[in-house]
Amino acid sequence: MNVQGRATLRLLDKADKQIRKLPRSVKGAVYEFQYKFRDNPENPGLNLKILEGVQGGRLYSARVNKDYRALLLHAGESDYVLVAVRPRGEVYDNLERFKHQINQVTGGIEFIDMEVVESATASAEPGTGQGHTDPAEQAGQDVPAEPAAPDVPAEAPRPLFADYTRDQLRELGVAEALLPLALKVTTDEELYGLVEYAPSLTEDVLLRLADGMGFDEVLEEITRPVATSETVDTSDYSAALARPATRATSEDTDIQAAIEDRFSRWKVFLHPAQHKLVRREYRGPARVSGGPGTGKTIVALHRVAHLAARLPPGRSKEILFTTFNKNLAADLRKRLLELGGQAVVDRVEIVNIDKLATQIVAETGRTGRRRWIDDQKALREWSDLLTELGETQWDAEFLHAEWNQVILGQAVNSRADYFRARRAGRGKRISRAQRAEIWQLVERFTMRLDEKGLWTHRQVAELAARIQSEQAMKIATFEERQDREGAQMLQHLEQSWANLRYPYRHVVVDEAQDLSPAHWKLLRALVREGDNDLFLVGDTHQRIYDNYASLSSLGINIRGRSARLTLSYRTTRQILGSALGLLGEESWDNLDDSTETLAGYRSVLKGPRPEIRGFDTWQAELDALAETVAAWEQEDRERAAAAAEAEGEDGAEQEQTSIGVAVPTRDMVSEVERRLAREGVRAAGIGPEGPRLDDAVHVGTLHRFKGLEYRRMAIAGVTRGLVPGRHIDQFREDPTRHEREVQRSRSLLFVAATRARDTLGITWHGTPSPFLPNTATDSGPPGADQVDGALFARGDALF
Structure with a gap:
């Protein structure tokens, strides 16, 4: 070996997993080692030497500290790959345990410690x-003892x-x-x-x-x-290092960030198995589904970057990247910038769907001086109207949903159209006479909003869909006449017709399950039907808003162009198993008049089992919550401080706190914030625009955690009457509607639980929620240990 001057040092995939488990002092020594090795691999203090007992003559050891050695694979010239850090005795006592090769299928470098x-x-x-x-x-x-079985040889289990x-x-x-x-x-x-x-x-x-x-x-x-298309030379490690299949840090300077395990590292990482979904040519709309942490959003981000790279020079914003949630839209912009840089972001319109609808309507001058109201305020307006009219046959929630999902959702503009409108999935059957009554109430309600100068986002979405659909019809008419009459016909048309065009070449939608029928009609009209027009990602198990749609009935046919992701890269299987237990046995739709399950959904990440605890009162639960969060925060700060100290950077920027606390109601958010403050924990609420502060423990209602990710999550107040809320009892006479409300509540809890990557705690007071397995009885609250065991038993049985 002839090593002169500086060397490059990269980290092989999965080596960081083992290194992160080392004692803090050893990780600090690894930080120092990498700098010394890059600067001069012949430094006598590193004691770099070849391991003679390993095949190939490429594996070296180097001194990290007196007790640990780095294992380095020499790829050629001055290129090295850090493949493991092991105790000194393990390195030299059994060299046959270490196997390295170039995979003949992918052409990438692989290293295996067989003993591990x-x-x-x-x-x-x-x-x-x-x-x-x-x-x-x-x-x-206690499990009853089984009778003694005859002495018969046990049948060997069948290999998987x-x-x-x-x-x-x-x-x-x-x-x-x-x-x-x-x-x-x-x-x-x-x-x-x-x-x-x-x-x-x-x-x-x-x-x-x-x-x-x-x-x-x-x-x-x-x-x-x-797989590589090249002929693989299994002895050429230099060529193998350059192939994408060698999953190592792309630059040797990235090794520090990989070992530190910055939480944001996973927010743009595309798993190799998902490349095909990103680059495929689709002959129409396509959809990717999957559970939390399977990489749906990351697939969407890379799909946007892929489409942007193929755009011809010209107009700047030719791709629409949209979602329902404003917080998530802002996060998508940040992540796309990190992934593709400003050049990609400049070609993409990143906006939440309601803001887009508002922009479209505003451009026509039809907004006037109206004020926006959300669904809660709209419900209050419905309630006030029904009270004034003395109406008791219909409740505000039903009428609001009927107006949103059927009338606005299907762009129904007349009573006759309403009589013909589909009401699939709406539950309660209504007669023609009842439809006439509902239509009259809807007219009174919209007049009330007009008189008050109010407008809901659903109204705007429906109007924007109509505006854009009319534009699409004009484009179709223009192109039909052009085909029939030729280019000469342009002289006989107004200039406004000649300039007609679709706003976007491609539309990519994240969290597709949250969009309403009006939103889908708008998106369908924003892009020409054809190859790669619409790309959707979502999971109906995470639907937390009252939006239901059948895509095929809205002109969006995804059949034959759907894929499902089943492997979670974020959540441990202990958390995942428990979260799946919270979903119950209900059947979820797939956005296309069929059902969908999370069968086969799994994780290979391993961590501590979630902890679930019960308390007599909310105050006792609150005190325990504050104590737990304070301990979590202290552990995280000590870990970050140790890493900074090991790097020799006293003023180094430390990773922001990654702890979330979810509760069922807004009042509980304020109570948690105050209690954490008394414990000395800096907390910040999550509002409509996202968390008020980044470097703080985030506290919010279950709804607010949509699309967010944390190392540690605490879910408090998972109590009967709060999860689900008591209001759903009024829908028991309408089984379909009641089932949807139950599903929505389960989805809220499921979404919050799967925000956690490493640690999850669930607490309740009084009587636990019936969503906690084995608690759906009226025989009184079981003990915390009973609920805990039942939850874990159910979760583990799924894996």
Whole structure:
């Protein structure tokens, strides 16, 4: 080896996971090591030397401190890849444990510590695989003793991949060294242990096969998008380092950020298996669905960047990137800027859908001097109108929803049209005479708003959809006449007709489940029907607003162009399992007159089990919440301070607090903020525009956490009568409507729980919410331990 001058040092994928688990003092030594190594790898203090007992002659060790050694793969010239940091004894006592190779399918570098993988597989918790655990036993309940069975040899469990050969797994890209282990695993927990430190393609392939995907499907969707078209020289590590399949930090200076695990790092990372969704040519509208943390928004961001890169020079804003939530729209702008830079952002209109509708209506001069009111104020106006009229047959909530979803949603402009309007999913059947009564009340209500100079966002969306639909009809008429009469006809048309065009070439929608029928009509009219026109991402299990739509009935046909993401990259499987238990057994729609499930939805991330606790009173719960949050904040500050100290930067900018506290009501938000302040914790409420402060614990209602992400989440007040609210009892006579309200409440709780990446705590007082598994009885509140065990038993059984 002839090393002279500076060297480059990159970090191989998954090595950072192991390094982050090291003691703080060792991580600090790793920070110092990387600088010394880059500056001079021959520094005598580093003691860089080749590990003679490892195949290939490319693996080196170097001194991090007196107890730990860095393992470095020499890719050629001055290029090195940091593949692991291990205790000194582990490095030299068993060199055969270390395996490295160039994958023949992808051409990327892979490193495996067989002892770590085998240990993780062997230490998988017994009884937590599918079908191996009694829920009562997990809940801590007494299980009756089984009668003694005859002395019959137990049948060996069937391996998960018994239907596949070694050659098939190799063709899919599974690492050669892991083939024997892969063919032996029999439970999901053993599989999780195997893939935790396995190369990423091996992880993806095995998890998808375990989910039930067939060989051909995995080959097409997982392996081929990352396979190289080049002839792979398994001895050329320099060429392998340059390939995208070698998932290492792109620059050697990125290694510090990777080890520090900055939370924002995951906000633009596109998993290789998702590249195909981003780059595919779609012959019409397409949709990507998936549970929280599966990367839907990241797919949408990369899709926008991909479309922007293909635009011809010309008009600046030719892509619309929209969503329902104002907070999320602002976050999308920031993330797209981080991903693609200003050049991409300049080609994209990033705006929430109601603001876009307002702009369209304002350009026509039809807004006048009206004031906007939200749904809550509109409901109060409905209630006041019904009181003044002495109307008791219809309630405000029903009429408001009928007006929004049917009349405004379908752009119904006359009583005759209302008689013919579809009311699928609205629940209560109404006669022709009742429709006439409702239409009369709607007319009175809209007149009331006109007289007061008020307007709802739904009204604006419906008007914007009509304006844009009329524009689209003019474009169609113009193009039809042009085809029929030729270019000469331009001379006979007004200039305004000749300048007609669709505002956008492409529309990308995030959180698609939150949009109303009027929104979808508007979007359909904003872009020409054709290739790559509409790209939608969303999850109906996270619908927290009262918006329901059938896309096909609105002229948006996604059938045959839908994909589902099943692997969560954000949430641990402990949190995920518990959150899924909160959803219950209801059936969710798929935005197209069919149903959707989260079957096969899983995570390979591992963390502590969520904690759920019950208290006698709200005050006792509040005190415990403040104590817990203060402890979390202290731990986070100590971790950040230790990292800054290890870097030798006393004034270094530390990572912002990443703790959220969700509660059911606005009053509880204020109470939590005051109680945290007394505990010495800086807290900030989340308003319509987002958190008031960044560097603070964020407190808000369950609704406010839509689209946000935190390391730690506390959900308080998960109490009967609050989650769900008592108001839904009035809908019991209308089963369909009641079911929707229950689903919406479950979705709120599910969304809040899945905002957490590492730590989740759920608390209640008095009587727990019936959404907590095994508490949906009227026999009184079970003890905290009982609810805790039931929740975890249900969550674990799903994985």
